[in-house]
Amino acid sequence: MSLSLTPIERVATISKEDFYNNYVRKQKPLVIERLTADWPAFEKWNFQYMKTVAGEKTVPLYDDRPVSHNDGFNQAHAQMKMADYIELLQSKPTNYRIFLYNLMKRVPKLRDDFKWPDVGLKLIRQLPMLFFGGTNSRVFMHYDIDYSNILHFHFQGVKQCILFAPDQTPYLYKIPHALIAHEAMDLDNPDFEQWPALEKANGLVTQLKHGEMLYMPEGYWHYMKYLTPGFSMSLRAFPRKISNIANAVYNILIMRHFDNFMRKYKGKDWIDYKNARAIENTHRNLNFSERRMSA
Numbered sequence: 318m319s320l321s322l323t324p325i326e327r328v329a330t331i332s333k334e335d336f337y338n339n340y341v342r343k344q345k346p347l348v349i350e351r352l353t354a355d356w357p358a359f360e361k362w363n364f365q366y367m368k369t370v371a372g373e374k375t376v377p378l379y380d381d382r383p384v385s386h387n388d389g390f391n392q393a394h395a396q397m398k399m400a401d402y403i404e405l406l407q408s409k410p411t412n413y414r415i416f417l418y419n420l421m422k423r424v425p426k427l428r429d430d431f432k433w434p435d436v437g438l439k440l441i442r443q444l445p446m447l448f449f450g451g452t453n454s455r456v457f458m459h460y461d462i463d464y465s466n467i468l469h470f471h472f473q474g475v476k477q478c479i480l481f482a483p484d485q486t487p488y489l490y491k492i493p494h495a496l497i498a499h500e501a502m503d504l505d506n507p508d509f510e511q512w513p514a515l516e517k518a519n520g521l522v523t524q525l526k527h528g529e530m531l532y533m534p535e536g537y538w539h540y541m542k543y544l545t546p547g548f549s550m551s552l553r554a555f556p557r558k559i560s561n562i563a564n565a566v567y568n569i570l571i572m573r574h575f576d577n578f579m580r581k582y583k584g585k586d587w588i589d590y591k592n593a594r595a596i597e598n599t600h601r602n603l604n605f606s607e608r609r610m611s612a
Contacts, residue, residue, distance in 0.1 A: 318509055322479060322522040325531070336532075337437030341466065341557075344534035346480055346521055353470060353528040358430040362472040364403045367548070371424045372400030380412040381455055406451045406546040414456065415449035415548070431470075431550070434530075438466055438554035446551045450476075450543035458489065458498040458540040462568045464561040465553035467533040471525035474547025478531055479504065480521045481538040487602055488518035489538060490595045494576045496568070499595045504540050514599045525549075535561050 327348040340347045353359045378395040395413065397405070405411050421427045433440055450456070460483075461467065469478070481489060490499035490512065502512050509516040524544065525531055533539060535556040556562050579587045599605075 318507060318516075320479070320504065320507055320515070320520055321518065322520045325478075325480070325521045325523040327523070333435055333437050340532055341437060341534070344482075346534060346537065347532045348523050348525070349530045349532070351528070352434060352530045353431070356431050358472065359528050361430055362548075364407060364473060364546070364548075368400050368403045370426055371420060372398065372403075374399045374420070374423050376402060376415055376420070377418060378402065378413040379416045380414070381457070402449070406449065409451075410453055411451040412454050413451065414454050414543075415447060416456065417446050417448065417551075419444065420447045421445050433552070434468065436468070438468070440468070441465075441553050441555065444553050446553075447548060448541075448551070449548040450541075451546050452543060454543050456539070456541035457500055458502070458504060458538055459496045460536055460538045462496055462565065462573065463553070464535045464556040464558075464565045464568075466535050466556065467554075468552040469525075469531045469533060469549055470551070471529055471531075471547060471549045472527055474527070474543065474545035476525045476547055476549065477542045477544055478523050478525060479540040479542075480533060481518060482521075482534075483536040483538075485518045485520065485538065487599065488514040490514065490599050492591050492595045493598070494572060494579070494591060498538070499592060501592070505542070513605060514603055517603075536564075 325346050325348055327350060329350045330352070331347075331349055336347070336349075339345070375396050376399050378397055380394050397413075402413065402415070405413065428445070431445075433442070448456075458479075458481075490502060491497075492499060499512075502508075502515060507515050520538075523531060535558065556565060583590070
């Protein structure tokens with residue numbers, strides 16, 4: 318069994334007006350294949366170049382371990398010099414990823430390699446974020462804390478991206494007081510007996526290759542898997558909907574601090590409580606019969 322997924326629409330190029338009117342306004346994902354064709358990064362950005370310009374920088378790494386009460390909000394699991402990390406990526410599969418990291422703040426030279434695209438979005442100039450991953454490494458299903466509209470550019474290798482619109486949240490076993498779906502779900506090989514709501518979810522899928530850009534509208538869930546070693550860059554724009562601006566403010570100023578406090582205060586019991594509530598809430602809201610999982 319597999320998830321119910323429809324390919325994300327693709328274009329080679331698109332005008333600013335068409336992109337804004339048909340995708341941003343309608344909050345529809347889109348892949349633009351040639352948006353970076355005139356960027357220096359299109360020719361330059363590969364592992365060897367990153368190793369040359371940022372090899373001595375120490376970078377935070379994340380793996381796919383479940384959320385722990387011992388970890389802070391988005392706390393890294395390890396650190397490594399960029400040169401050593403890239404050698405690891407190229408030598409063997411690894412779960413270590415660089416996640417939501419502003420490398421350009423530490424290596425300003427990288428800013429000269431890309432252009433801020435004029436697509437009708439007011440992009441946040443201080444937040445060009447980079448992401449790296451090895452073969453089969455995964456980014457857990459989540460949506461972003463700030464509800465940004467995201468332009469996600471991929472370089473080197475192939476990356477699979479699965480998206481779910483916000484209206485699919487009832488089927489995704491959302492963890493309370495968090496931005497993630499239940500981590501025990503195997504989204505590559507879903508068990509619909511254990512996770513019956515997931516079978517009702519309708520999502521979107523694409524594979525990004527070098528230089529391609531995926532537009533992810535605000536509040537969209539995303540699950541990323543590196544099919545080969547590679548890296549990506551995200552540019553962000555503030556949410557357009559007033560309700561999402563309010564949600565973003567709540568997440569940043571209240572939710573994450575409350576969750577951190579409860580992890581310290583209640584420890585593992587808090588994590589277990591949230592995981593159990595995700596299942597109970599989902600099944601109750603969908604009027605499913607009682608189901609229990611052993612994980």
